[in-house]
Amino acid sequence: MPSILVRSLLVLSSLGLAQDALPPSADRPVDFREEIKPILDARCVSCHGPDEQKSGLRLDAKEPALLGGDLGPAIEPGDSASSYLIHKVAGFQGESIMPPEGDPLSPAEIGLLRAWIDQGASWPEEADDSTPERRSSDHWAFQPITRPEPPSVHHEEWPRSPIDRFILARLEAEGISPSPEADRASLLRRLSLDLIGLPPTPEEVDAFVQDDDPGAYDALVDRLLASPHFGERWGRHWLDLARYADSDGYEKDRPRPDAYRYRDWVIDAVNRDLPFDRFTIEQLAGDLLPDASLEQQAAAGFHRNTLTNTEGGVDQEEFRVAAVVDRVNTTGSVWLGLTVGCAQCHSHKYDPITQREYYQLFAFFNTADEADLPLAEPTADDEAKEESVPRIRTFAEQPPDRRRASHVLIRGDFLRPGDPVEPGTIAVLPPMEPSGDRADRLDLAEWLMRPDHPLTARVAVNRVWYHLFGRALVPSMEDFGTRGEPPSHPELLDWLAIEYQRLGWSRKELIRTIVRSAAYRQSSAVREDLEPIDPENVLLARQNRVRLEAEVIRDVALSASGLLTTEVGGPSVFPPQPEGISELTYARSARWEESQGADRYRRGMYTFFRRTSPYPMLTTFDAPDANVCAVKRSASNTPLQALTLLNDEVFVECSRALGLRALAEDPSLPADRAFRLALGRLPTPEESALLSGLRDDLLAAFRADPGAAAAFLGDEPIPGLVPPEEAAALVATARAILNLDEFITRD
Known part of the structure; x- marks a missing residue:
């Protein structure tokens, strides 16, 4: 009995010492997902996770964590002072402190762990990485893509392509009929603006409207796809994704005189229809290709478009890490359509992306140093003025013996490295097959373009569809995850994804397929019968005005x-x-x-x-x-936009040039000519009367103040013998035409 009493006193004494020696428990409720899991993921899982369980302990999953390891339970719910996990991270009573590498846990972090254990060690199922939801998912976007059979429809006369069958089947199920085809002039303007970003000339409109050849539309599509301006239009779409700019950003925001070389590479690649798989590989890893050409190294400038801080006194490592984070997040948005950035500080709340997986993606980019390659050997004069040497902005991969180590960053803080990580991908997606002992950016790019990848093709065709219809099949274009919006036409999305790959990842062939469809060619006129049924035109019973x-x-x-x-x-x-x-x-x-x-x-x-x-x-x-x-x-839609169209210096010059051009080309009906030059169609009789009335009112005003007419026209020469007042009135009318909603809208 005395021995039992002595033993009990010793245990109580030990517990008292533990309470005194251990950092205090946080005195508030603790959130496992937000505060505990990030600590475990960053500091414990590399040695006690799914791949390795030192001492038999696993801390990435609820059941094994509470079960414990070779030394027994590590977590005693309700009693942090007796929990072996707390003893190890605090180095209590001579214990070897964990983790063995890197900085020890801070007192605040230990206090959070203690509070969590004292509050019962709650571990929500949705935050358990061992559950099927974390390593697999029944979410539609993570499922393999299969080629669906285009459905049968009742109105066989409408479809022009398999695309139309998917759309018409949905419309027929809802008792809705598609809209009629747009008139020829509208179709030409739509195609021109969508494919090359420029309006057709009146002569082009006349030729197309009068061409009764059944192949005229297809020939028009071919001509526009072959235009050098196609690369400008669709290259600009890509530059939004690439966050292209001509300066560094941050406070100093220094110019990047050679940044345009990446922009020009994009335009050229789009014009020569570089397949999207090569387009991807060259931008993510062009510098790693065997015998990489200057053009391929310029393509790697995709990830050189990050911000650069050149202020004095800043911690360059902080901003280097910020650039790497941006590269990870951008890659996730552009190719995966996932909000991977939500896993930077803790595992993703809604999608199966762990914090560790985020830093595995981080590791792909962490070993690449920024490099500027001269386009030619510098001359003596160039060396005296270094900035005059033309350069390509690209990357240089670090050699293996000097390769930068990557770690999970605790709470995303670059000053708090946690467990080491190697390059890797997201477990819910198909596994990567590295070409060597260690995966690199080239492996990542090739993994993204695998035929069995469930996201890349879906995300890519969804983006193309958006630019041609003004509404994406998956409206949440940046989020194909569980909190994103589901596709309006899931079978059509998958058909397009498979078709894109079948076409050899040809952007031009995909666009040709879509714009030849009856769905694309529909009128965009608003229909009263659709307002109560489908006000947002989700079912695509008409085209969209954009x-x-x-x-x-x-x-x-x-x-x-x-x-x-x-x-x-x-x-x-x-x-x-x-x-x-x-x-x-x-x-x-x-x-x-x-x-x-x-x-x-x-x-x-x-x-x-x-x-x-x-x-x-x-x-x-x-x-x-x-x-x-x-x-x-x-x-x-703001007043500033109307004021810009009226008063911006370039638009003032455009209105002058438009008005005087119309005067020169059609002196008898110059206002109608200006209208047609701007909108691609003749005004209706009512519109023509309004234009004439406006011009007459302006003419009266300028005749009352001839000096105003001269000032309004500036130094522009007036065609023929037209009085300045008449020319000024027409220029002012042209100014109004350039401010019409139709002028800045694609029907």
């Missing part, structure tokens, strides 16, 4: 006025912008030297884009800021 992107709005104005410079590629240009905009940057050091001559009227995608003071016309019409990947642009 507001043009910022760059295209500029382009169509320049094109209609005859000012557009159609040169493809080259350094970025500096069109007119309001005074003082560029001086808003760091220390007012930026200068905006206005381009003159033909460069003044280049397409919008060539405008120099400075991250801290972007070109105001572009941002007014919702161009992304290029700081992060933009999967989808917003479309706002």
Whole structure:
């Protein structure tokens, strides 16, 4: 009996000492997912996880964690002071402290673990990495893609392609009929804007409308796909994903004079229809290809578009890690359609992505150093002025003996490295088969393009569909995960994904397939019968009206006025912008030297884009800021947009050129000619009467103030013997035409 009493006193004494020596327990409720699991994932799982269980202990899953290991239970729910896990992480009473490498857990972290155990060691099933939901998923986007058979339909006369059968079957099930085909002029304008981002000329409209050849539409599609401007239009879509800009970002935001070489590579790759699998591989790992060409190394500039901080006194490692994080998140958004960034600080709340898997993806990019390769051998003069040497922005992989180690970063903090990790992918997706002992970016790129990958093709065709219909089949384009929206036509999505691969990943062939469909060719006219049934046109009983992107709005104005410079590629240009905009940057050091001559009227995608003071016309019409990947642009409607179309210097010049061009081309009906040049169609009698009335009112005003007419026209020469007042009235009318909703809308 005394021995039992003594033993009990010793145990109680030991517990008392433990309470005194251990960091105190947090005095508040603790959330396992937010606060405990990140600690276990970052500091414990590499040695006590699914791949290795030292001392027989596994801490990534509920059941084995509570069961314990070779030394017995490590967690005593309700009693942290007796829990062996706490003793080990605190180094209590001479225990070897865990984890054995890296910094020990902080007192605050130990306090969180203690509080969690004292509060019962709750471990929600949805946060258990051993559950089927974490390692597999019945979510539609993670399922293998199979080619569905196009369904049978009642109205066999409507479908032009298998695409139409999927859409019509859904419409017939809802008792809805598709819309009639758009008129020929509207079809031509739609195709031109969608495929090359430029409006057709009146002569092109006349030729197409009058062409009764059954193959005229297909020939038009072929011509537009072969245009060098196709690469500009669809390259600009890609640059949103690539967060392309001409400056570094952050406070100093220094210019990147050679950034345009990546932009030009994209345009060229799209024009020559580089298959999407090669397009992917060269951008993610062009520098790793055998005997990589300069063009392939330029392609790797995709991930050199991250922000760069050149401020003095900053911790360069912090911003290097931030760039790597951006590369991981962008890769996840662009190819996987997943919000992988949600797993940076803790395992994803909703999708089967663990924090450890996030840092396995991180490891692919962590060993790549930024490199600038000269395009030619520098001369003595170049060496004296280093920035004058033309360069390619690319990557250089670190050699194995100097390879940077990667770790799980606790709570995403670069100063708190946890367990080491090697490059790897997400367990819910098909396994990677590395080409060597250690996977690299080339392996990652090839894994993304595997035929059995369930996400890449779905995400890619969904994006193409969006740009042709104004609404994606999966509206949450950036999130194919469990919290994203389901596809409106899942069988069609999978059919397109398989078809894209069957076509050899040809972007042009995929687009050709879609735009030849009856669904694409429908009228966009709003139908009253659809309003109560399908107000958002999810079922695609008609085409959608779409507001043009910022760059295209500029382009169509320049094109209609005859000012557009159609040169493809080259350094970025500096069109007119309001005074003082560029001086808003760091220390007012930026200068905006206005381009003159033909460069003044280049397409919008060539405008120099400075991250801290972007070109105001572009941002007014919702161009992304290029700081992060933009999967989808917003479309706002603000008074600033109307004011920009009226008063922006370039649009004022466009209205002058449009009005005077119309006067020269049709002196008898110049307002109607200006209307047609801008909108691709003749005005209706009612519209023509309105234009005439507006022009008459403006003419009366200018006749009352001849000086205003001269000032309004500037130095522009007036065609023929037209009085300045009449020319000014027509220019003002053209200004109104360029402000019409139809002008900035694709029907």
